[in-house]
Amino acid sequence: MHRPAASPLPGLASADETLTGLAWGVTFPEPFEAAGVHCGIKHKRPDLAVIHSPVDCSAAAVLTRNRVKAAPLRVTQEHLLAAPGRIRAIVVNSGNANACTGPRGMADARAMAEVCAGELGVDPEQVLVASTGVIGVPLPMERVRAGIQQACQRLSRAGGPDAAIAIMTTDRRPKALAFTLGLGDGRVVRVGGMAKGSGMIHPDMATMLAFLTTDAPVEPRHLQRLLREVTERTFNMITVDGDTSTNDMAILLASGQAGGEPLAPGTEDFARLQAGIERLASYLAKEIARDGEGATRLVEVRVTGARTQAEARTCARAIAGSNLVKTAIHGADPNWGRIAAAAGYSGVEMDPDGFSVWLGDVPVAAGGQEVPFDEAAARSALTAPEVRLTIDLGTGGRHEAIAWTCDMSEEYVRINASYRS
């Protein structure tokens, strides 16, 4: 059975105070608690996490659009439909995706929710399930069951960092952030989150595992719209390798523990909350790109001068997804033609004789052709820890979008040539 939270609350309540890195993460908003343990899916590293709320939460989720959806996603979908306003926990394992595992995989995903629910004294449908790791291999359920029991015993208000570490696969760093938001009526709400990358990352849906929490009161249907909109501008705008996973999901839980009336769309306070969640998701999305497999730097691709918002997004994602752009950045090669070529094949409207390109702040092409530029300055822009590429499509349109990716190194190939081995 569940042991009550033992750790003291962090001493933070002032508006807009930020806790970066591992400080709390998903457990910063009240009354969330979490734990991360090693159950033996992986050889040595932590591989199982539980996030828990002692009170019912509104829940929202954005799931992969891959036709091959892993078993935990299907179970999570069922449980969200059954109990969208009564979610109590998320159980997550790393090291095994429980994807392409047939009826046994479905039974295993259901069992994960059941074991967790039993430990916490709630209904199985109040527990969401996520998995990440190798595809096509059944879960070692005896270890997983024991791990869930152990994690539920260890749940604590300070468990956010352990949970963030336990969901990592080839990530080099855990990814977490938390901060407070002051609302117009004097209320202070908290948001927190954690995520993992770092291969098989590509837009077109929630593109990895991300778990976000808040103590703000929000109805499930409003929470769902909020998460969907935020995802479109954050998690769906990153790419590491163009491969869309079978297991991608982002989940947002709202406990309502900050008190007061539920926040409703159209109000200023709802907009503040949405902006806060977007800031959180944006941070995590960039951290995933920065920590992409083999990455040595974060790349921000800005597309301006697009006819529509959708075209700006499509184009930014095509450039961010180009192996040739990513390898040129790795080599600090100011080969701006690859950026133009990627924009060209993205299918959006552009003026081949009117586009412009910047590497960092260095203009390298205008009117569709090269302009004289300082090669050293351009190379320097490409070796910055955060590389900025900008292309104006020259259509006269005013829409723009930003996508994030990383450079592509030999290390990416080395990691992925022997992932299972």
Add this chain to the structure above:
Amino acid sequence: MHRPAASPLPGLASADETLTGLAWGVTFPEPFEAAGVHCGIKHKRPDLAVIHSPVDCSAAAVLTRNRVKAAPLRVTQEHLLAAPGRIRAIVVNSGNANACTGPRGMADARAMAEVCAGELGVDPEQVLVASTGVIGVPLPMERVRAGIQQACQRLSRAGGPDAAIAIMTTDRRPKALAFTLGLGDGRVVRVGGMAKGSGMIHPDMATMLAFLTTDAPVEPRHLQRLLREVTERTFNMITVDGDTSTNDMAILLASGQAGGEPLAPGTEDFARLQAGIERLASYLAKEIARDGEGATRLVEVRVTGARTQAEARTCARAIAGSNLVKTAIHGADPNWGRIAAAAGYSGVEMDPDGFSVWLGDVPVAAGGQEVPFDEAAARSALTAPEVRLTIDLGTGGRHEAIAWTCDMSEEYVRINASYRS
């Protein structure tokens, strides 16, 4: 002025005799002649080729769908519209794409046709132009002019191999093939071709430079349909890195020198010619994939059980384009889940609980999940010089398609991190 062909015709006229590799290539069909020279765009290697026919040819072309079309493609399009049945030559340079070069680039591409036409005593509109190499840098036109003059002086019936070498960029090997086809009426026609890869290769149009010739008599409009259909099953089914070039084109010239009535669609002989051109294009397409940047082996992806032909093609190209599939093959890692995931995100109909996967002849998944398999046999299938992957989508549909790619190695990154440097 043009010097008449000096080399003897090759002593081959029997039906269905094949000349692989560099033997003749584009100059095997009569009366094509060619030359390849070094004009100084590249530091040392040959970089300029001319293919010439002393008689007017029917011509067809398939060009990139990239919105950023290089100047030579625009000029080639103009000339094909102006003189589809009177084409005499193709002038090609490597080392510089003449793309994103503005009005000067257009003038340079026109000048290439003009200089070549002057040397050969024909109209500029009878000359097609192609370029491949770095984007955004103006051509060194003084060298290019001299090179075209030199190449036109050296044209010969034995010049096919030199031309095939002169169009290479990061290709490790020249790619050429030629053979004879016996028609029903006793006529023997010849086909020949050459191509270059080997990065920025991705389906969705002619995906590289390919030049095909035949001495069969065919009207331009029929030739165009033939080339379009062949391209859909060959050059558009290969991918090296997912990047679609600004300069991709495939050109087919028919001299009619084999004599007799023009071949017309709907006849058995036309079908034989089309099958022969497809065999030629298929060989060249596979050679491009096999010689992809950093490639150590050719990968053939077969998709079966698709609802439609279009879905089979889309799915095969998605799998062939997956970095994760390509790196797993490089590492001989039987990680079949990546194949399933790529099929899943390709957007085509598949049964997540009904698909099957084979690595070579080894079944590794059925009914959407792993089946027991011999790991050593699977690894062995992945280290063959020609790796075959098969996925049946399990929809009950009967359509299938094949795509070709290569494995992805650290060398791919090394090549592309310093392409301009």
